[in-house]
Amino acid sequence: MHDINFIRNYPEEFDKSLQLRFLDPVSNKIISLDKSKREILTSSQELRFKRKTISSQFAKSDDVEKSKLQEEVRLIKEKIDNLENELLKIDNEIHLILSSLPNLPDQDVPQGKDEDDNLLIKTVGENPAFDFKPLAHYELGENLKMMDFDQAAKVSGARFVYLKNDFAKLERAIANLMLDTHTNKFGYTEVNPPNLVKDSAAYGTGQLPKFSDDLFKTNSDHWLIPTAEVPLTNLHLETTANEKDLPARYTAWTPCYRLEAGSAGRDTRGMIRQHQFSKVELVSLVKPENSNEELERMLNCATSILDSLKLSYRIMLLSSGDMGFSANKTYDIEVWVPSESKYREISSCSNCGDFQARRMNAKYKCNDGNIFLHTLNGSGLAVGRTLIAIVENYQNKDGSIDIPDVLVPYMGGKKIISLK
């Protein structure tokens, strides 16, 4: 949600920023709506004042005067009702426009149309050299009988998978490594949040009103979370935090549910793109002046997992056209996937500025008053894709898979996954 005052004060700048997202200018329209809104509001407030003044004379009036006063108030009330109706209409219109506009890109963000314009920040690690043709994770998994897409299709349809045996355990091990790292080493508070949320929460983080097509909805009118970002960030929905409780850092391991409505035909093989996947999420709520450095810190928390797993990856700064709705700046972390000979997104870390906080009404109290927080979120990391990366990067010629050293304790001492 945008600050209407900012649009009032800097309309050209606002439209210019929207243009980076390939959107038409709207400040003119918003400002003129806002202007008539305030005119109506002022007259309605004056009328209310008048009504209040008249009413206060009522008790000390005689009967003739009383009926006169009643009539007067009745007329005023009619006027107020009309104004309020108009006000409501305009307000809704403004709100709809404002809540459908994405966040404005930060000045660091490269201008561009899509992922081709993303900026490579750095590449870390060495891609493994195989003396055989590396298999894809789904081939390895099916050969090991630890990934079952066929049965999942029968039971649940496309884009689902059964993980079994050591793969199921590996997924749990990966998540535990991530959670332990983020809580013990980086000070995040572990949370086990609700996986179903109401409209207001989905609105707060920006999934609604524009992206309902991407979400699963229950028959109780709940939304299945597409990411733990939603319930974690909304821990601050309609709250005013104390300054001393900041920064607030939360991490959670949850399933994520996505309809993938717009990606028919993409990544249909394997478990790159599923309707349900698990992810360890990082969320920070910080004072405005700290959000830039918090983004760098968060990025570092996420990459440290890949470092400890000895997986190679690269960091991309997303271009203005490739960023998500709520973000003003986003880093993607992409891990090396040998079977595809390319890097694939495994984490996305975003600074949302006060964009979500305005929608959620999430503030903190300080000497200067109550101020909107800045919110950040990042995957730390996508667990399913981490499993893919491990399976493919650590595969051996015989189809077995070495377990990265750091995960061995989490696998009960097991060092290799192979056909039983």
Next chain:
RNA sequence: GGACAGAUGGGUGAGUGGCUGAAACCAACGGAUUGCUAAUCCGUCGUACUUCGUAAGAGGUACCGAGGGUUCGAAUCCCUCUCUGUCCGCCA
């Protein structure tokens, strides 16, 4: 799912039609004082919007879970909804 009770400012909580944007206490903040890890005293202390003003500031409107209604006038009366608590039923 059934029955009853409740929802007031950061917290506890008073308030059943006009004198209530809201007592009191606690917390917080500012100050004073006392030589003893604190006490006492004084003061300040909700939010949003808006009008006037260069500004400091001065006015106004709205908000007592949400939305409707009654009334000249609603935190207070009525209706609907949401949430919370307790008991019963069911249940991982």
